[in-house]
Amino acid sequence: MGIKTIIGQVARGENYFPRPNITDHIWDKLDSGSNLLLAAPRRVGKSSILNQLLDNPRKNYIVIYLISESVNNENEFYKKLYHHLVDKLSVIQKYKAKAFSLTKDLVSRIESFGKDGIGIGESKISYLTEFQNLIKNIHWGEDKILILIDEFAQTVENIIQDVDYKTAIHFLESKREIRQTREIQNKLQFVYAGSIGLENIVSKINSINTINDLASIAIPPLSKKEAAQLIQKIIDNSGIILDDKSFDYLVETIEWLIPFYFQLILDESYKLIVDQEPKNLTNKIIDVSVENALKHRIYFEQWFTRLRKAYKSEEFSFVKELLNIISERQTIKSNEILDLAEKYKLSDTFKELINALKYDGYINNNDDPKVYRFNSPLLRKWWYCNVAN
Numbered sequence: 001m002g003i004k005t006i007i008g009q010v011a012r013g014e015n016y017f018p019r020p021n022i023t024d025h026i027w028d029k030l031d032s033g034s035n036l037l038l039a040a041p042r043r044v045g046k047s048s049i050l051n052q053l054l055d056n057p058r059k060n061y062i063v064i065y066l067i068s069e070s071v072n073n074e075n076e077f078y079k080k081l082y083h084h085l086v087d088k089l090s091v092i093q094k095y096k097a098k099a100f101s102l103t104k105d106l107v108s109r110i111e112s113f114g115k116d117g118i119g120i121g122e123s124k125i126s127y128l129t130e131f132q133n134l135i136k137n138i139h140w141g142e143d144k145i146l147i148l149i150d151e152f153a154q155t156v157e158n159i160i161q162d163v164d165y166k167t168a169i170h171f172l173e174s175k176r177e178i179r180q181t182r183e184i185q186n187k188l189q190f191v192y193a194g195s196i197g198l199e200n201i202v203s204k205i206n207s208i209n210t211i212n213d214l215a216s217i218a219i220p221p222l223s224k225k226e227a228a229q230l231i232q233k234i235i236d237n238s239g240i241i242l243d244d245k246s247f248d249y250l251v252e253t254i255e256w257l258i259p260f261y262f263q264l265i266l267d268e269s270y271k272l273i274v275d276q277e278p279k280n281l282t283n284k285i286i287d288v289s290v291e292n293a294l295k296h297r298i299y300f301e302q303w304f305t306r307l308r309k310a311y312k313s314e315e316f317s318f319v320k321e322l323l324n325i326i327s328e329r330q331t332i333k334s335n336e337i338l339d340l341a342e343k344y345k346l347s348d349t350f351k352e353l354i355n356a357l358k359y360d361g362y363i364n365n366n367d368d369p370k371v372y373r374f375n376s377p378l379l380r381k382w383w384y385c386n387v388a389n
Helices: 020-031 046-055 074-089 093-111 118-122 127-137 152-162 165-180 198-204 224-235 244-254 259-273 283-293 297-310 313-329 334-343 350-359 377-388
Strands: 036-039 061-067 144-150 188-193 215-218 331-333 363-368 371-374
Touching: 020 036, 020 046, 020 188, 020 215, 036 046, 036 198, 046 061, 046 144, 046 188, 061 074, 074 093, 074 127, 074 144, 074 165, 127 165, 152 165, 152 188, 152 198, 165 188, 198 350, 224 244, 224 259, 244 259, 244 283, 244 377, 259 283, 283 377, 297 313, 297 377, 313 331, 313 334, 313 350, 313 371, 313 377, 331 334, 334 350, 334 371, 350 363, 371 377
Parallel strands: 036 188, 036 215, 061 144, 144 188
Antiparallel strands: 331 371, 363 371
């Protein structure tokens, strides 16, 4: 039997590695009435955790999951939200008739706007209003709607780039207003997550007040104990033998203990030893597996393209050169970062860029506040080979 790896995809069902401390904490905060922001860098498993909440809801929660990464305007966002909720209600017996009635009424109103076609008619619909009325006008009883929004920060950034920052602020304000409206707040809760930092984006447009009602929950990397449990889950019944010394070496090599890297390296390792007996996972095999993994651009390229999309001109040049330097020298000191910022005339704003790189999982200064390094040695090696040179 092969190993149980799932690389770069959302892990669900048997493929999901349970993190009960996190999911229980999320549910406890939701039970207290909070709206949540999941704060963690990319690749730590936020989407898998959201889907775990979706697949295993607590009693009286009606859960919907929405990926809003491609959305770039407010009406489109609420349209997706409205239809996701109606679709969910249509498969729940006690709400099925109401969902059908709502859909029929909406189509009728769209068609009533004239003979210019469904697109023209629909453009006159305020889906924010439709969504609010939907929540207000249904008798939910003890049920509560829980909306899990993945890549929400990307939506805000899309609106900033494709429209303007004032429109983005209005969008954030409308979201906060919904969370604070008395007729709605006891019937509806939100969990926001994404691979870029919402706090950093709203801070750039001076709108941190629009999200200060959200309770932030951090999703940390795996502990060494959790890493051992994940590895055992992956290699169980595969015939792979991993002794304590090689386990320690694997953990030391990966360093930033997130599920993605364990999946990636173990998948490459199995390819190397699949025909061997016994299938000993040695330090040498781990080293070769790392080199092979780094050849898969698809797994690492997004770290670069994300920066290319998010930053322009001097900001992009600054973050690119900063990461180039760290990839070559292993670390960079804060005074050197200031010098680099002055080079690009970013002395007043570079700290926001550093905070964004920290949140998004590129760098950290955990060991020394004045010294920055890559979170992941694997990403550092890939960056040095494919971007810096």
